[in-house]
Amino acid sequence: MFKSNYTVMEMIFQNYPPGFEALITILLGVLIVALVILVAMMVWVYKDAQKRNMNAAVWLLIVFVAGPCGCVIYLMVREPERPLNPSYQQQPSFSQQPPPVTTSSNIYCPSCGRELSKDATFCTGCGSKIR
Numbered sequence: 001m002f003k004s005n006y007t008v009m010e011m012i013f014q015n016y017p018p019g020f021e022a023l024i025t026i027l028l029g030v031l032i033v034a035l036v037i038l039v040a041m042m043v044w045v046y047k048d049a050q051k052r053n054m055n056a057a058v059w060l061l062i063v064f065v066a067g068p069c070g071c072v073i074y075l076m077v078r079e080p081e082r083p084l085n086p087s088y089q090q091q092p093s094f095s096q097q098p099p100p101v102t103t104s105s106n107i108y109c110p111s112c113g114r115e116l117s118k119d120a121t122f123c124t125g126c127g128s129k130i131r
């Protein structure tokens, strides 16, 4: 019978020297790499979910619990990037913008398109002669 977990650990280390310690080190290394990958996935999913107006905190938790599986699930169910984003709707679209106003007092340079006063003889932008 073992008195405590410490005794168990001692027994294991005494029974499997010295390769066992190397194995533990390798396992620990793999575990750390897996943890770094998991954190990277969590950060990516969190930011991506925010971009798509999804519940980023919930997806962060799902990836944390399910790991790569959670990441795969997220990739399958995630919403398209833009339509639900409120800031996208605030952006003016081309159809809503009034066309450039062409007043009778202004003309445009035939070479560079710069707006000039009606009586200008030379373009102030490119220097080409008007009329």
Ligand SMILES: [Zn+2]
Pocket: 109, 110, 111, 112, 113, 114, 123, 124, 125, 126, 127, 128
């Ligand atoms: Zn010009």
